[in-house]
Amino acid sequence: MADFRSALASGRILVLDGGMGTMLQARGLPAGEHPEQFCLDRPDVLRGIHADYLAAGADIILTCTFGGSRLKLPAGIEPVPFNREMARIARSAAEAAGRPVFVAGDMGPCGRFVRPLGDLHPLELYEALREQARGLAEGGVDLFLVETQFDLAEVRIAVAAIRAESDLPVMVSMTFEQGTSLTGTTPEIFAETMQNLGVDALGLNCGLGPEEMAPLMERFLACSSVPVLAEPNAGLPELVDGKTVFRLPPEPFAEKTAAFVGMGARLVGGCCGTTPDHIRALRRAVDAVERRAAPCVTPSGLVLTTRTRLVRISPSQPFTIIGERINPTGKKDLQAELQAGEYGLALRFASEQVALGAPILDVNVGAPMVDETLLLPGLVERLTGKYAEPLSLDSSNAEAIAAALPFCPGSALVNSISGEADRMERLGPLCRQWGAPFILLPIQGRKLPVKAADRIAIIESLLEKADALGIPRRLVLVDVLALAVASKPEAAREGLETIRWCVAQGLPATIGLSNISFGLPARELVNTTFLSMAMGAGLSCCIANPSSGRLREARAAGNVLLGHDRDAAAFVDGYAAWQPGSGGAAEAGAFAR
Incomplete structure (x- = not known):
């Protein structure tokens, strides 16, 4: 079995696979049927999709376990055996690829918010994700990918749950719109929190096409000391006759996504609307693009x-x-x-x-x-x-x-x-x-x-x-x-x-x-x-x-004298009306600057 951390350390550009839902629908998933049950009933179909992505040049395929926790699986499907079986199907496709490739245990959002933002106890989520991680590890995955996350609390619990079950590498990916996640997290907050957790790679997926994702990629590359990944959609979603469609064809998708490698990204792939044709074009584009080392980000403090x-x-x-x-x-x-x-x-x-x-x-x-x-x-x-x-x-x-x-x-x-x-x-x-x-x-x-x-x-x-x-x-x-x-x-x-x-x-x-x-x-x-x-x-x-007014005064003056208050802006704002013995009351609002 190939070692994923060694592959990351080698500097290789790794290509992930593309969308799964539309592929299942195209190959017989009936409308309204749970994809989990379909994959259990038709493992040949799922194995074929994995094989097509590998033939297209993907280095990493994702298990069909996006909704594989107890909190999302349909009644009657036990999480540990289900995740184990999905991992084994992906593993068999990987072993038949004839080259070193990786299987990532896919873990998506549960669809609920943890307390106090929602009604889900964090330990209930933690135990559910531990079950999922256990099944994936038993099925032989090489790494985990916690993806399409919209709440920082959930992705943090997911990583902690994985750590309780396995020492395998972990990648994490969040979805952003207008610069933040659904619950207000910026790329910088997400990246620093994940680096505190010791993840192996981080980035963003879904929600945006490659063109809209580019400014966010610049922010990630500027703050991450670990490899950065990007999985854009095949353009922005459009609603046509009641169905969501993604119109960006393979070649322009590949050109725009491969540009992230030129910026310093180390892992690229596709999300909603992408197919083996998109990944095949991306593989060619990545192999042809002039690679650039990611900016050197040194952790400080x-x-x-x-x-x-x-x-x-x-x-x-x-x-x-x-x-x-x-x-x-x-x-x-x-x-x-x-x-x-x-x-x-x-x-x-x-x-x-x-x-x-x-x-x-x-x-x-x-x-x-x-x-x-x-x-x-x-x-x-x-x-x-x-x-x-x-x-x-x-x-x-x-x-x-x-x-x-x-x-x-x-x-x-x-x-x-x-x-x-x-x-x-x-x-x-x-x-x-x-x-x-x-x-x-x-x-x-x-x-x-x-x-x-x-x-x-x-x-x-x-x-x-x-x-x-x-x-x-x-x-x-x-x-x-x-x-x-x-x-x-x-x-x-x-x-x-x-x-x-x-x-x-x-x-x-x-x-x-x-x-x-x-x-x-x-x-x-x-x-x-x-x-x-x-x-x-x-x-x-x-x-x-x-x-303490004296404490606030000492802090504010010290930040000026040590050069931490640029142009003394916060000090002037807080102390313009200062009088000896005032206790720094005027500065209270500027305390956190």
Whole structure:
């Protein structure tokens, strides 16, 4: 069996097959009959379609399992045996091709939205897609293609479900119209979320013809560090006599689609309306086109996402504050509400921080007599239904983190992974599976490390564990550890040295800011002074209370001085009417810029 990852690494341009539905109809699928049942009854027809695409020059054929999950299959068809059989039919056609070709396990959208956007529990979708992935893997696919997706939450769950069943390569493809998916996701948000998940290739399919797809391809190629794929329709759909038709003939389709290879795309194929004739013409056009290497995109820092938001955390980006208010420590009213299973005060804290422009919200429900495995996902579901800001899941309970991650529609932050026994082994693979960046906390044992050298040694040890578990560095945000200077006078200097080390290693750094001033008067003054020093050393973000006017002032001024606020536009907009002692109230609206 050929190795798909090796083929990608070789730089080959790979051609996918074309449409399946119209081919089945042309070969006898009766109107109104489920294609899944037809394919089970007539495997010879399906095998013939696969063979025709391979004869046309396709390198990758897709299993006829677009609607192969329990959520879409007709009654009486069990998902695991069905997907296994469809994979075996495609596998037999591939083995008869006489050349190295690949079978991709095709997984389409379920047609429903997960909670809180819809009524589908994310774990119900997850289990349904695990079944489908299991059947495809048992049938002998070489890779998976999660395609024609319109909701970021679903494609993320699909990749996580595949990861639970198989280590085979995964490609993902989303459908876009007017620059975004149906639920508002841009190519950049989709690409960054999928790269956090560690997919092997990503791109777009369906919805558009090759001409309309070209601007989106430029955006994908500018932000993806993995191979990019494109599967356009045979032109835009038209309704003729009550039927949808696609009019773009094979030769112009091939010419326009092969142009993507000239832009740097590595995988091209056809979607709705395309036939073996389109793929044959595309094969010729691809072989003749002057190939161009994809733009070199180097990952920088760490990225958090939701369906409609993207937050970059890096020394080269504007400084970010993670709002810390949703935390019951020291808040008796919030503790009481959480103990009663209520979320009103937590949602109010979220609303206040969002109004102040906090781009990320830390979420902690840890309190006595609180079941975090129920409360954390419950609060996350409510927050993601109301706010677009990414969340930081803050808990020492690994089971609570595992329960909450499926409710996050994009790349949430996990707070945190320390050197505590088995913490990396338990949470690290979970973060890899769900594409969740995490805070790396340099604590090992009961003694807090004061010296930078001791902190760095723990960080290096944890990074080695992460590497051994296959967890990419792009998911790591280092907490450099704030210790109270009232008891450890050298703590601030050692923290700054740790920040500089992180920057030299290409690792973004954060800190729990308020700890630095514990036990001192005028804590806000100490906090913001240290924040300015830490920003100068390269600190990327901090966990703090965004209602602090001094904090907002220090951040805004620091972004200007470090060149992160182009032409000081945000600073001028927020502080044109500033007066000494104003507390930065005028700047609240510009906080997130």
